[in-house]
Amino acid sequence: MTRVLILGGGGMVGQKLAARLVHEGLGGGPAPQTILFDVGFPPAGVEGPEQMTGDLGDPATAGRLAALRPDVIFHLAAIVSGESETNFEKGWAINMMSMWHLLEALRHEHNASGGSYVPKLIFTSSIAVFGAPYPEKIGDEFLSAPQTSYGAQKAICELMVTDFSRKGFVDGMSLRLPTICVRPGKANLAASSFFSGIIREPLNGIEAILPVPDTVRHWHASPRSAAGFLVHAAGLDTARLEGRRALSLPGVSCTVAEQIEALRRAAGQNAVDLIRQAPDEAIMKIVQGWPRDFDPQRAVALGFRAESSFDEIVDVYIKEDLPNATV
């Protein structure tokens, strides 16, 4: 039976992915044996998978995880962008150094197995690996020039995953997720948190804070698409990547004003009236440097699919998450 390990399995995307594996299986097969690793888990989490708690910042953790010899590892664990900016040491320790320790531990298992153990490693990178100034649409050959520590750490992990894969120790790839929207649950410390908040809070009848002008354009995909990207990547023949194992994924490019129009179409003016403008210089400064639009030809050619409008993204939240909302 396929053994799957999800690092960051207690987080929002980790839980969506775990639920998908439980209900839909992996690669046309039955539900895999799934182990979730995280610092903690939500009280009413997905049922079925085994839960493991621990600290990725501890180098010994990597050895413990690699010794499980998972067939597929989804690496979603991270200190988010806002916190990586304010806590420099923690961001580098968790977002960069723990990836190094994990890759080294997996290389050790590979060598100990006589070379037969080569796990699939799907790493969630981010569009934060890019930095302004941008072309109108960011193409697949545009440079990584991150302007946050989070983006730098993600870009470094991409390079490590690619080189360890080139050497045959793992079979990895990095997925540069769009900003995931609409996130269910509470706001988090990510500078991008408001992109979800301005849709989620009004749909739940409470006030939302908008810290940036509504002309800000950004790149989005739903949590359902995020889980879909990850499962699709796990089934992909990485030879098709021809050595370029970091991919920008499809998404929806729209302005905050267009997000708000989609909310209006879905829930009316009363919902929109719950959005309160409260400019925040720190968040504006971070978001200003973020990508606005992509032309992700390689990912599309490889079969990755997202929503085609922000209305669809709102609809995913209303169908999947609003019924059980605990905002």
Next chain:
Amino acid sequence: MTRVLILGGGGMVGQKLAARLVHEGLGGGPAPQTILFDVGFPPAGVEGPEQMTGDLGDPATAGRLAALRPDVIFHLAAIVSGESETNFEKGWAINMMSMWHLLEALRHEHNASGGSYVPKLIFTSSIAVFGAPYPEKIGDEFLSAPQTSYGAQKAICELMVTDFSRKGFVDGMSLRLPTICVRPGKANLAASSFFSGIIREPLNGIEAILPVPDTVRHWHASPRSAAGFLVHAAGLDTARLEGRRALSLPGVSCTVAEQIEALRRAAGQNAVDLIRQAPDEAIMKIVQGWPRDFDPQRAVALGFRAESSFDEIVDVYIKEDLPNATV
């Protein structure tokens, strides 16, 4: 007095740079106090600078070096491309992890100084951060998709230097040197060593090995240009880099056949007759993935200058290094 530390100061480019600092000073000022750090030094090295030996792979070394509080650090130390490919652990330890330890030690000194200590850090990266397929000329916004461990390690160091600089702990930049040619002295373990060998050995009357077809096109600059790049970078106001602190530098794009023609013009057919074709699959495989030509507009606009023909590059060797050649 300005204090300069050269990591890799015992190497070829380190010695060229040290000689330049001794004879020409730095930034229009007098010769700085210069400290060379390396695993060892050539017996007849540059006179004047202090020599320090040690192992960059030892994390304690970084603290020892940072405690010197140099005003300018030139980081030229590396395991070369060929050896990084065959000795995976050593390459990552010296080319990546030692940069991490150095940056952390410099951040510690910065904090201990109350924020007043912000050293200039000039890191020699490499065009090996790029990987095929390429456009005809690689522009300043082309992605880093290295196809060697050496290239991955250099690309990672670039990202670290940029982020530690953005945070104000150091004032760094990364220079993607062309292949330095004609290197004086003995062949080294770099896969690129033959690019120098086929000029240097014939000029010294001995046989040279050419392991690749003469149609191979590559990107070159002289050791004199390399020292010039480094000194120019040390004097540059890094605000002009606008956050993109890794630069591809100017050079000369030519084929091996064109190199050989330049040798013929400088030293005649007898010299050319000393080149022996001996195809080497391993070297061909590495070199095949290397860049052939660049359009380094940013570096040119910032005042970086190289030779404009391979004849000039041959001439630099004949004037500067051939008189004292010990091949």
